[in-house]
Amino acid sequence: MLLARSFVFIRHGETQLNREDRICGRCDVPLTAQGEAQARQAAAWLDRPWSRVVTSTLQRAWRTAELAVPGQEAVRLSGLDERDWGRLDQWRLTHQPAYEATPPGGESWASFQARVLTALNGTLASAEMPLVVAHSGVFRVIRAQLTGSPNGSRLPNATPFLIRPGLLGWQVHRYVSPPSVRRAVRGGLPADWSTR
Numbered sequence: 001m002l003l004a005r006s007f008v009f010i011r012h013g014e015t016q017l018n019r020e021d022r023i024c025g026r027c028d029v030p031l032t033a034q035g036e037a038q039a040r041q042a043a044a045w046l047d048r049p050w051s052r053v054v055t056s057t058l059q060r061a062w063r064t065a066e067l068a069v070p071g072q073e074a075v076r077l078s079g080l081d082e083r084d085w086g087r088l089d090q091w092r093l094t095h096q097p098a099y100e101a102t103p104p105g106g107e108s109w110a111s112f113q114a115r116v117l118t119a120l121n122g123t124l125a126s127a128e129m130p131l132v133v134a135h136s137g138v139f140r141v142i143r144a145q146l147t148g149s150p151n152g153s154r155l156p157n158a159t160p161f162l163i164r165p166g167l168l169g170w171q172v173h174r175y176v177s178p179p180s181v182r183r184a185v186r187g188g189l190p191a192d193w194s195t196r
Contacts, residue, residue, distance in 0.1 A: 002117060002120060003124040006129050006162065007123075007131070007132055008130075008131045008161065008175050009131075009132045009138075009163055010046070010133050010158060010159065010160040011134065011136055011139060011157055012039075012061045012135060013035030013036060013063075013064045014158075015029045015032060015035060016032055018035075021093045021094075022093065023089055023091050023093060024082065024089070025083050025084055025086075025088075025106070026084045026085070026089060027090060030063065031059075031060055035064070038064075039158050040067050040068070042067075043069065045160055045175060046069050050131045051127040051129055052075065052123060052126065052127035052130040053065055053072050053074040053075070054075045054077050054080060054131070055074045056076065056077065056082065056134050057076045057078050058135075060135075061080070062133070064133050064158060068133070068158070069131065077122075080132065081135075082134075082135040082136075083107050083137040084106045084107035084112075085107075086103045086107070087104045088104065088106065112137065112141065113141050113144065116142075120141075120142070136154055140152075146163075146170040146172065160175035162175040
């Protein structure tokens with residue numbers, strides 16, 4: 001069970017495998033030029049001191065953190081690594097089985113979920129409002145904790161989300177930085193950055 005503490009989550013920037021609609025599990029691929037640009041753009045929204053920044057050990061996540069929160073130390077946690085998709089790694093997303101199924105030679109949903117929750121809960125227990133930079137699969141674990149199912153739209157690259165407990169359950173909103181940063185954005189916030 002996910003600890004009832006607020007945090008901000010951002011999926012890494014774009015990779016070539018993302019662009020090609022391929023499964024990208026444990027393969028350690030770099031960001032594309034677009035992915036690096038996405039991470040730099042996210043920096044405007046994440047420009048604040050964070051109590052703790054954690055990433056997976058895969059370069060697409062830690063490089064996103066380096067660009068999105070420059071100058072802040074990020075702790076790399078293997079518990080936040082993307083799911084091991086075994087022999088399906090780098091196959092087209094159309095070959096991806098249901099999340100609850102175990103891929104051939106890969107990590108079971110139960111093992112993946114337990115690993116991610118251990119890393120997340122350790123972070124949430126030791127820091128107030130941390131920033132978590134990780135993967136779509138890690139967010140699916142979070143979604144399963146919040147809604148009971150990992151299914152739903154794939155999280156966009158390099159878009160921060162505020163995840164917080166509320167009186168009526170968990171709330172997930174696109175993260176909007178403090179007012180001083182919002183005022184610096186000419187013409188206000190882009191329409192796709194409104195909370196939902």
